[in-house]
Structure formats: structure tokens, C-alpha cells
Amino acid sequence: xxxxxxxxxxxxxHGEAPKKSKYEEALDKYNLDIDDNAVKEEVKKLxxxxxxxxxxxxxxxxxxxxxxxTTLKTTDSEESVLAFTExxxxxxxxxPDLPHVATIxxxxxxxETVSQALEVDGVEIACVSGSFPSxxxxxxxxVAETAxxxxxxxxxxxIVMPVGKFLSGDYEGVSDEIGELKAVCGDKKMKVILETGxxxxxxxxKRASLLAMYAxxxxxxxxTGKLEPAATPEAAYVMCQAIREYYEETGIQIGxxxxxxxxxxxxxxxxxxxxxxxxxxxxxxxxxxxxxxxRLANMLLSEIVGQETKFF
Numbered sequence: 001x002x003x004x005x006x007x008x009x010x011x012x013x014h015g016e017a018p019k020k021s022k023y024e025e026a027l028d029k030y031n032l033d034i035d036d037n038a039v040k041e042e043v044k045k046l047x048x049x050x051x052x053x054x055x056x057x058x059x060x061x062x063x064x065x066x067x068x069x070t071t072l073k074t075t076d077s078e079e080s081v082l083a084f085t086e087x088x089x090x091x092x093x094x095x096p097d098l099p100h101v102a103t104i105x106x107x108x109x110x111x112e113t114v115s116q117a118l119e120v121d122g123v124e125i126a127c128v129s130g131s132f133p134s135x136x137x138x139x140x141x142x143v144a145e146t147a148x149x150x151x152x153x154x155x156x157x158x159i160v161m162p163v164g165k166f167l168s169g170d171y172e173g174v175s176d177e178i179g180e181l182k183a184v185c186g187d188k189k190m191k192v193i194l195e196t197g198x199x200x201x202x203x204x205x206k207r208a209s210l211l212a213m214y215a216x217x218x219x220x221x222x223x224t225g226k227l228e229p230a231a232t233p234e235a236a237y238v239m240c241q242a243i244r245e246y247y248e249e250t251g252i253q254i255g256x257x258x259x260x261x262x263x264x265x266x267x268x269x270x271x272x273x274x275x276x277x278x279x280x281x282x283x284x285x286x287x288x289x290x291x292x293x294x295r296l297a298n299m300l301l302s303e304i305v306g307q308e309t310k311f312f
Contacts, residue, residue, distance in 0.1 A: 023171040026214050027207060030245055034202040034238065043233045043274075051266075051273045057304065063268050064300050065099030066286040067293060068126060068257070069312065071106055072225070081110040085117040087312050092120045094311070098304065101297065102286040103156065107132075108149035115153025126156040126191075130181060133195075133224035135160035139177055146184045157181070158191040160224060163198050166208055174208075175215040182216030191219035191257055196235035197227050205235055209242035213254050221292065223260035230260025233270050240278040256283065259292025265299050 020028070071084050085104060092100050104114050105126040114125050127149040130142035146157055159181050165173045182190050192212040199205050212220050220239055223230035236258050243254050256279070258271045268291055275289050283289055297312045 021172055023175050023211060023214065027171075027210055029249060030206070030210055030242070032203050032206055034206060036202045036234075039202045039234050039237055043237050046237075046273065046277055047233065047270055050277055051269050054269050054273050054276065059269065059272060060265065060300050060304050061099060062284070062286075063265075063272060063291065064297070064304065065102060066289050066291050067101045067297050067300075068103035068105045068259070068290050069101045069297055070104075070225075070259075070292055070294050072128060072132075076107060076110065078110070078113050081106055081113050082117055084312075085114050088123060089117070089119045091311060095301075098301075099286070102290055105158065105292065108145055108152070108154065111149050111152035111154045124155045124189075125153055126158055127154040128158045128160075128224075129154075130159035132158070132160055132193075133226040135162050136164070139180065142177070142181060143184055146181055150185065150188055154188065156189045156191065157185050158193060158221060160193045160195060161208060161212055163195050166204075166211070167198070171211055175211055178212055178215035178217065189218040189255075190216065191221045191255070192217035193221045193224055193259070194235075194239070195224060195227060196222045196232070196239075197229040202234065202238045205238045206242050209239050210246060213242070213246045213252070217254060219255035219257050219290070221257040221259055223258075225260030225292065228261075231258040231262060231271075233274060236271055236274050237278065240274055243283075244279055253282070253288065255288040255290065257290040257292055262291055262293040262296050265296070265303055268293075268296055268300070 071081065088101060088104060100120050100123055103124040103126045106114055108127040108129055111125060111127050129146040129149050131137035149157060162174055162177055178192055194205065194208045196205050199208055209220050222235050240256060243256055247253055256275060262268055275283050298310050301311055302309045
């Protein structure tokens, strides 16, 4: 009897566990005992059995409309970003019967350039923020960068979860930082990049997914694309499981964005299949499913029109 009384007050006598934080209590609602090999096997089976049925012109057109056309190079300049944006404007004229990309994704200092040049309705302007790709700077700097990006026209913000804090078990620090940046974003959508290649295990990926969603993420995203390995089908599978369970628990729908290492149309079809099988039709819109890539746009376009096309 005394044990439970002590626990209620958060004392830890006789080596009892201290009172759980709200983050740990939230995580307790989910199964985090996931075996990496089991995930591998499930993904292998899913790919073998289901991907071929999604290899259709309709799905490829859909994927075209889910692309976040991304340029995040050290060499980006106002001129290059302007030309990049112009391609999106011209695409609308050149292929009026195809869906335009979902988003143009750039560094925050180019938000204004894109926002002034973009003429296509319904294309979002995403900026990577919060000291992308390392997330290693002062919280004040992350807040300022995010606020400036939004002021300059960003309609979506992609931040990187503080991975070092996560790996050292500081879930409160991770969640507070994500929450603070979501407060800056307000009604603008915020994607949280987990950098799954650094998280190593399926259990870590699931835990990070849940923390990010509870802290205010509107989307969870696999990777920055700056580290190897980037997106993998296994990471996507675990993240989509987490999104589904979170939705069942809270009723809140969270979007999914694989990014980094999406090198072929087949890669994109695999991610589409994972979303379709784990999350269902409700997620198969370019509102809830995005692909962070640039090279995929020309590949998809080539397959859709039936000849090698280098438009972007």
C-alpha cells in the first residue's frame, strides 16, 4: 500500500521508479517492443505482394502531385532558385493535364524569392529551418529562423528533431523544442524530420515518431537527405504504424514524408504502397503524403509521357 502512496507523490524510496513524465506516459500507450528483423520481413512481404498492383499510370500521376521539389545546395543562389521556381510555373503551361508538384522546398533565405516568383496556385512553399540539417544551435536561433522564413512567405516549415537530445533520453527537451517551434509556425504546417538513419532501431524510430506527433508535428519526415542511410522502406513502415496508432488513440491525422535516397520510380511506388496498406485511402492525397526529392520529378514525368524527359 505504501508503495503506491509514495509513487503518487513522485518519491522514489527503495529504488522505486520516479514519477513518469507526461511524455513517458504517452509512450506507454503504444507497443515499442518491435523487432527489427520482423519489420524487415513484413516490408519484404509487402513489397513482393503489393507493389506491382500500384505500378500504374494513375499512381504515377498522383505521385507527381505529391513531390516536394527540393533544392538544398550550398551553391543555391537567388538566380538558381528563381530558375527553379520558373520551371514549376512553366510546367503548369507545358503539362496542363498533369498535377503540379505539391511544394517547392528551399532554405529560409530563399522563401521571399520563391514567394514572389511562384505563379501556380496550390503549390506550397516549404523551408527547412531550425539549423537544418544538424539541428545543432540555440533554440532562440531556431525560433528566429522559423519566424523569418514564415514572414518571408514560407507556408510550411521542415525542422530536424534534436537527435542528440533524443538519443541521450532527453524526451522532454526534444518535445519542448518541437512544441516551441510549432508555436512559432501557428497554423502553418510543420514537418519534423527524425533523421531515421541516426536512430538505428525500429523501436527508436517509433518512439521518435510518437514524441514528434505529441509535441505538435503536422507531418513526420524520414530524413534530411544529407546523411546516409536516408529514407528506407523499413523506417517508413514503422513511422506509418506510429501514425496509424496515434490516429486511433487521438483522432488526429498526421502526414508522412519520406525524403532522401528516393532514387527511382520504384522507390516512390514502394513508399506509396506502404502508406496505402498501413494508413489507407484517407492518406492518399497530396495533403497527407509527400515525397521529398528532386530527381524523381523527371523520372516520373518520363514514365508518364513515355519518353526520356528532363523538364526540371
